Amino acid sequence: xxxxxxxxxxxxxxxxxxxxxxxxxxxxxxxxxxxxxxxxxxxxxxxxxxxxxxxxxxxxxxxxxxxxxxxxxxxxxxxxxxxxxxxxxxxxxxxxxxxxxxxxxxxxxxxxxxxxxxxxxxxxxxxxxxxxxxxxxxxxxxxxxxxxxxxxxxxxxxxxxxxxxxxxxxxxxxxxxxxxxxxxxxxxxxxxxxxxxxxxxxxxxxxxxxxxxxxxxxxxxxxxxxxxxxxxxxxxxxxxxxxxxxxxxxxxxxxxxxxxxxxxxxxxxxxxxxxxxxxxxxxxxxxxxxxxxxxxxxxxxxxxxxxxxxxxxxxxxxxxxxxxxxxxxxxxxxxxxxxxxxxxxxxxxxxxxxxxxxxxxxxxxxxxxxxxxxxxxxxxxxxxxxxxxxxxxxxxxxxxxxxxxxxxxxxxxxxxxxxxxxxxxxxxxxxxxxxxxxxxxxxxxxxxxxxxxxxxxxxxxxxxxxxxxxxxxxxxxxxxxxxxxxxxxxxxxxxxxxxxxxxxxxxxxxxxxxxxxxxxxxxxxxxxxxxxxxxxxxxxxxxxxxxxxxxxxxxxxxxxxxxxxxxxxxxxxxxxxxxxxxxxxxxxxxxxxxxxxxxxxxxxxxxxxxxxxxxxxxxxxxxxxxxxxxxxxxxxxxxxxxxxxxxxxxxxxxxxxxxxxxxxxxxxxxxxx
Amino acid sequence: xxxxxxxxxxxxxxxxxxxxxxxxxxxxxxxxxxxxxxxxxxxxxxxxxxxxxxxxxxxxxxxxxxxxxxxxxxxxxxxxxxxxxxxxxxxxxxxxxxxxxxxxxxxxxxxxxxxxxxxxxxxxxxxxxxxxxxxxxxxxxxxxxxxxxxxxxxxxxxxxxxxxxxxxxxxxxxxxxxxxxxxxxxxxxxxxxxxxxxxxxxxxxxxxxxxxxxxxxxxxxxxxxxxxxxxxxxxxxxxxxxxxxxxxxxxxxxxxxxxxxxxxxxxxxxxxxxxxxxxxxxxxxxxxxx
Numbered sequence: 001x002x003x004x005x006x007x008x009x010x011x012x013x014x015x016x017x018x019x020x021x022x023x024x025x026x027x028x029x030x031x032x033x034x035x036x037x038x039x040x041x042x043x044x045x046x047x048x049x050x051x052x053x054x055x056x057x058x059x060x061x062x063x064x065x066x067x068x069x070x071x072x073x074x075x076x077x078x079x080x081x082x083x084x085x086x087x088x089x090x091x092x093x094x095x096x097x098x099x100x101x102x103x104x105x106x107x108x109x110x111x112x113x114x115x116x117x118x119x120x121x122x123x124x125x126x127x128x129x130x131x132x133x134x135x136x137x138x139x140x141x142x143x144x145x146x147x148x149x150x151x152x153x154x155x156x157x158x159x160x161x162x163x164x165x166x167x168x169x170x171x172x173x174x175x176x177x178x179x180x181x182x183x184x185x186x187x188x189x190x191x192x193x194x195x196x197x198x199x200x201x202x203x204x205x206x207x208x209x210x211x212x213x214x215x216x217x218x219x220x221x222x223x224x225x226x227x228x229x230x231x232x233x234x235x236x237x238x239x240x241x242x243x244x245x246x247x248x249x250x251x252x253x254x255x256x257x258x259x260x261x262x263x264x265x266x267x268x269x270x271x272x273x274x275x276x277x278x279x280x281x282x283x284x285x286x287x288x289x290x291x292x293x294x295x296x297x298x299x300x301x302x303x304x305x306x307x308x309x310x311x312x313x314x315x316x317x318x319x320x321x322x323x324x325x326x327x328x329x330x331x332x333x334x335x336x337x338x339x340x341x342x343x344x345x346x347x348x349x350x351x352x353x354x355x356x357x358x359x360x361x362x363x364x365x366x367x368x369x370x371x372x373x374x375x376x377x378x379x380x381x382x383x384x385x386x387x388x389x390x391x392x393x394x395x396x397x398x399x400x401x402x403x404x405x406x407x408x409x410x411x412x413x414x415x416x417x418x419x420x421x422x423x424x425x426x427x428x429x430x431x432x433x434x435x436x437x438x439x440x441x442x443x444x445x446x447x448x449x450x451x452x453x454x455x456x457x458x459x460x461x462x463x464x465x466x467x468x469x470x471x472x473x474x475x476x477x478x479x480x481x482x483x484x485x486x487x488x489x490x491x492x493x494x495x496x497x498x499x500x501x502x503x504x505x506x507x508x509x510x511x512x513x514x515x516x517x518x519x520x521x522x523x524x525x526x527x528x529x530x531x532x533x534x535x536x537x538x539x540x541x542x543x544x545x546x547x548x549x550x551x552x553x554x555x556x557x558x559x560x561x562x563x564x565x566x567x568x569x570x571x572x573x574x575x576x577x578x579x580x581x582x583x584x585x586x587x588x589x590x591x592x593x594x595x596x597x598x599x600x601x602x603x604x605x606x607x608x609x610x611x612x613x614x615x616x617x618x619x620x621x622x623x624x625x626x627x628x629x630x631x632x633x634x635x636x637x638x639x640x641x642x643x644x645x646x647x648x649x650x651x652x653x654x655x656x657x658x659x660x661x662x663x664x665x666x667x668x669x670x671x672x673x
Numbered sequence: 674x675x676x677x678x679x680x681x682x683x684x685x686x687x688x689x690x691x692x693x694x695x696x697x698x699x700x701x702x703x704x705x706x707x708x709x710x711x712x713x714x715x716x717x718x719x720x721x722x723x724x725x726x727x728x729x730x731x732x733x734x735x736x737x738x739x740x741x742x743x744x745x746x747x748x749x750x751x752x753x754x755x756x757x758x759x760x761x762x763x764x765x766x767x768x769x770x771x772x773x774x775x776x777x778x779x780x781x782x783x784x785x786x787x788x789x790x791x792x793x794x795x796x797x798x799x800x801x802x803x804x805x806x807x808x809x810x811x812x813x814x815x816x817x818x819x820x821x822x823x824x825x826x827x828x829x830x831x832x833x834x835x836x837x838x839x840x841x842x843x844x845x846x847x848x849x850x851x852x853x854x855x856x857x858x859x860x861x862x863x864x865x866x867x868x869x870x871x872x873x874x875x876x877x878x879x880x881x882x883x884x885x886x887x888x889x890x891x892x893x894x895x896x897x898x899x900x901x902x903x904x905x906x907x908x909x910x911x912x913x914x915x916x917x918x919x920x921x922x923x924x925x926x927x928x929x930x931x932x933x934x935x936x937x938x939x940x941x942x943x944x945x946x947x948x949x950x951x952x953x954x955x956x957x958x959x960x961x962x963x
Contacts, residue, residue: 093675097717247674249716545859545947585862589934597934602865608776610863664861664868665940 001465002213004441015170015185015212020241023172024089026231027096028244029103030254031078031085034112034324034594035125038076043103044086047075050233055198058191058223059330059413059478060293060300065135067128070289070327072199072226072233078107079125079288080326081596082253084226089234089242112324112594116285117262119321132322134286134295139302140374143277143313148268152353154346157659158338158642160260160285160588161581162604163331165439167215168246169255171228173235180207180232185214187222187436188476189466195224196232211466214438218578219330220255221438222478248601256292257588258331259660260285261301261338267346268313273354273361277313280305280342285328286320292327294320297335300411304339306373307347308382308409308533309365314374324594330478332578333638340408344643345658348404348650358647359390362407378529379409380558385620389535389556392618398539398552404647406536406640410557412632413479417525420489421471422450422497424518429454429461433486434474434523436466440571440634445483445563446490449628453494455510472521480632483563487628489524496520530624532558532631536579536640540648546668548584548649554616557636561629562619572617572637579641581607583660605661676714683726687812687839690727694837695814701725703839705748708775708783709791733786733841736760741847747786747840751798752777754785763847764805765959766854766872770797773856776864786840789822792830792896795866799826799897801856803889804872807845813838826896851884852876853959857952858891859944861935867892868935869945871924873952875912877960883907888920888953893930893945900924903949912957921949 002012029044053069056062074085086103090096113119119132145151172183180202186192189209197204214221227244235242246255261284268277282301286294298318306314347365351358366382373379386407390396395405419434431446443463450461464470477486497518502508505516534557541549555572562568585605589597598604623629646657655670684690694701700722704710713719727733727748734748738759745754754760754771761768774780774788774797788798789809802809802822809820813835825833834840848854858870870891878884886907888900903923910916930941 094678097675098677101717249674545944547859602862603934605862607862608864663936664859664944665936668940668943 001437001443001463007213012213014167014215015172015183016245018172018183018212020172020174023241023243024091024238025093025096026234026242026244027088027090027100028084028227028230029086029088029100029105031074031081031083031107033078033107033109034081034114034590035110036078036107037110038074038078038085039106039108041086041103041105044088045234046086047071047073050230052199052229054226054229054291055195055224056291057195058188058476059219060296060334061223062291062295064291064295068126068134068290070226070291072229080324081594082250082326084230087230087234089238114323114325114590114592114594116283116321116323119323120283120319125322125324134290134320134322137299137302137318139299139316139318139376140314142315145268145277148276149271150269150353151266152346152349153264153266154349155264155658156342156345157262158259158341159660160257161331161586162252162257162588163218163220163255164251164601164604164606165216165218165220168248168251169221169225169227170245171231172241172243173232174241175236175239178206180236182207182209182232183212184209184228185221186211186466187217187438187478188474189436189468190434190474191222191476192224192228193468196229199224199229200232209468211436213465214436217438218332219258219334219478222330222476249599252588252598252601252604253596254326256327256329258329258334259338259582260328261297263342265342265346267350269350271354273350273356273364275309275311275350275365278306278311280316282316282318284318284320285323285325287323287325287327289327293330293334294328297328300335301339303375303377304336304409304411305343306375306377307340307343308379308407310367310371311365312374316375325590332575333635334479336411336635337639337642340406340639341643344406344408345646348647359395359405362386377409377411378531380531380533382533385533385558386535388620392556393535393537393554395537398537401539402648402651403537403539403552404644404651406643408534408639410480410532410534410632410636410639412484412530413481414485414526414530416475417523418481418485418489419471419474419521419523420486420493421521422490422493422518424514427460427514429456431461431463431490432467432471433463433482434471434489435477435482435486437463437477440482441564441567442482442486444567445487448563449487449490450494453491454498454513456514460514473523480634480636484530484626484630484632485524487563487630488526488626489522491628492524493520493522496522526626530631532560534558534636534640536644538641538644538648540645540652542649542652542667546664550580550613550645552616553613553641554618555637555640556618556620557633558620558622558631559633560624560631561621563628563630565619568619568633569617571634573615575634575637576615576641577607577612579638580612580645581605582638583642583645583662585661587661674715677717677720679721680723681726682723683729685729687730687732687841690725690730690839691812691814691837693725697723698836703727705787706750706783708779708787709793727839738763743845743847745785745843745845747784747842749785751780751783751785751788755780764845766856766874767801767805767845770801770856770872773797773858785843789843790832790834790840792826792832794829794894794896795892796897797856797858797867797870797891800870800872800889800891802843803897803899804854804874804887805845806887807843809840810842810844811838812841823899826898829895851960853956855952855955855959857948857955859948869893869941869948871945871949871952873956875907875953875956875960881911882909883912888924888949890924890928890945893928893941900927902927917950917953917957920953921946924949
């Protein structure tokens with residue numbers, strides 16, 4: 001992989017930098033309608049040429065309702081704006097786009113289903129489905145609600161957000177001698193290999209997936225997409241390499257966005273603020289086909305809906321539902337921010353109702369022992385951490401500035417562990433991880449752990465980009481997991497190498513090992529879960545035109561032992577920017593009749609640096625029970641910041657916040673009254 | 674996001690450029706900073722047979738101060754407008770508006786001429802030119818002529834500029850003692866086009882009342898325009914909070930915004946009213962030397 005210096009100097013080697021002899025460029029012709037019947041297509045490769053359906057792999061993958069799987073190219077009907085309908089190949093991107101303009105698609109528009117909450121009860125869009133619900137999920141046990149002193153209810157929504165990494169999606173595929181080789185921007189080469197094998201009906205052994213330098217992903221690049229299967233298919237069909245690089249416009253219409261989850265929540269409590277029950281109904285805007293993260297998200301959001309609080313009774317019904325939109329995917333947090341937004345907003349509302357300090361309501365409902373929530377989430381001992389956070393974040397001192405406060409459980413993707421390979425050869429250590437680094441700098445913790453495990457100089461340790469031919473299996477980098485589970489795999493591999501060396505040579509010497517060499521593969525897998533806690537505090541100003549300025553933006557997280565404190569601070573700062581983005585600006589928006597209204601990155605609302613505050617990142621360096629001491633971190637800021645910022649805005653304006661993004665219009669309109 | 678093919682020409686003189694435009698009328702498009710044209714080409718919203726890159730015409734790249742006016746060559750970059758001491762001292766509202774155009778990368782490339790002639794009602798600088806009563810100097814096959822900014826904007830992307838004409842210079846009267854201007858812009862995020870923005874210019878006469886008022890609007894309606902009703906109301910009146918509020922209401926009453934993802938009609942009207950009040954108040958303060 002390129003060094004950070006090379007990357008900032010523009011010398012990185014991303015997918016689009018890969019040029020192969022005879023390479024063709026693919027351009028995809030997409031549906032302009034959210035729903036319609038295809039009357040005719042003239043030109044280009046179509047479903048007839050490649051009658052295949054997508055497979056669901058990677059983060060949040062599901063079996064998927066078979067009847068509702070996404071065709072690689074639309075067959076008979078189109079079901080979302082941006083859906084691939086045909087593809088063309090050109091000598092270069094200019095020619096490919098010229099050729100794509102010549103393909104004519106005739107579509108008879110049909111009325112689209114755009115509102116997930118209406119979709120639940122509407123007649124099914126697919127005639128062979130009983131309803132628009134992919135798969136109803138229930139968690140916990142229903143309970144009687146008479147006899148509680150206080151009952152409040154809320155309706156919340158986190159609208160869809162594009163992942164918008166700086167580098168969009170991209171692939172180069174080449175086919176020769178029955179062997180498919182793919183270079184790709186990804187979080188998981190092994191997921192891509194598995195997915196391509198299924199869609200192309202090719203044995204996994206005949207597919208090699210190599211990661212290029214990857215410029216951000218945020219969940220986007222963990223799974224398979226139609227365009228990848230298409231590029232691979234066309235490389236095989238034409239015998240010449242095929243490159244496809246996503247444009248930003250394609251990203252905003254056809255890449256899987258995250259969030260898109262709403263909930264109706266009821267909280268039952270006594271007058272002193274003790275919460276006795278929670279009921280929720282969760283609706284996930286899953287998009288037009290199964291196999292996205294919607295089915296997974298419904299259960300995952302539901303599971304977290306009591307937050308870090310000890311609530312005896314809890315019951316959630318969760319519905320991943322059909323809409324005529326691109327399939328939902330994971331976006332940094334992937335269900336965690338949504339679940340916590342719902343419960344934390346309710347906690348603040350309960351505090352308002354009882355005229356209590358919201359932080360005191362949180363304290364009353366936390367305990368100092370670990371427990372499993374009625375919805376199935378492992379909650380670490382929370383009270384002491386919360387007290388610490390209140391003090392470290394200066395909540396009481398800042399009270400006059402009307403801070404918003406958030407408290408959450410980070411549920412990292414601890415299972416099913418991760419793989420690593422360490423190869424020592426020619427006085428150099430090469431390391432491969434099952435989860436592929438895409439901007440987080442996994443190389444730093446790898447150097448640290450190899451140095452600790454084998455006493456080898458950090459400068460001799462080099463993390464490699466993902467390559468299925470160099471590492472026999474792997475999971476992926478997502479779900480706040482890499483330093484934690486990838487780190488343990490590195491640690492275990494080092495341990496094995498050292499033990500083997502001692503068994504052979506009697507006494508350990510790093511220098512001798514470097515000369516002798518070694519090659520070790522490990523799939524490390526821990527028991528149970530590795531959940532941790534985090535808090536955020538945010539203050540803000542809102543002017544009389546409804547414009548929000550974030551002032552204090554602080555975090556106190558239990559990240560275990562920070563293997564690289566600088567990297568952790570960087571991760572948290574970036575995540576806080578995304579949290580602010582989701583809260584104030586970011587949204588993928590459609591009109592009621594299905595037109596995409598956010599067709600540029602400016603419309604989609606990614607925040608820019610001049611509007612962002614300085615961040616305060618405080619870490620509680622409490623080792624986990626893993627040998628490395630690490631816990632998760634990556635998604636924490638996107639959980640905590642929207643909650644704390646929403647409350648800060650509510651405190652300052654008096655406007656009740658129930659959804660993100662918080663539009664200026666809402667603030668302006670409500671402030672006037 | 675890749676344009677259709679086009680021929681690229683880079684004339685060495687203004688005369689050569691005009692001659693080329695005349696010869697290829699209807700097929701040629703001027704490329705200056707590319708702030709708007711490049712995205713249009715990349716998204717294939719339009720295509721042209723020829724792009725005439727006038728970036729090399731260094732004679733059009735200047736900012737000069739005369740006794741009563743500032744002369745800005747059409748190729749001056751937005752960032753140069755933002756930083757020019759002459760403009761900051763003598764037409765502060767123009768620098769204020771320039772500093773809010775898009776982001777710094779765009780400001781480093783985009784030109785004042787391109788911003789003013791593109792005819793996009795979301796562009797900021799045309800409103801300031803309207804409020805400052807600027808004159809656009811253009812050169813075409815039949816020579817040079819002056820077009821007042823107030824007569825330049827016809828419809829969205831349609832202006833008084835002839836097909837073979839090039840804007841060469843913008844002349845702005847220096848803001849005199851006793852006058853002041855301000856540009857207030859409401860955006861969702863920094864870097865965005867505005868939801869609404871107002872350029873206000875006022876002068877105070879000997880009796881302490883409003884001598885001249887010019888009020889121009891960005892992002893509401895098909896063109897950047899002045900609100901004559903609001904201007905007439907203020908002229909001769911005291912620039913009190915109440916009169917300013919009434920003028921802002923008159924401004925709102927004269928528009929019909931269109932709803933879009935950035936807000937409803939009512940929201941846009943309310944924002945226009947608020948930025949109108951703020952711009953007028955700030956311009957008044959500056960005129961009074963507060």
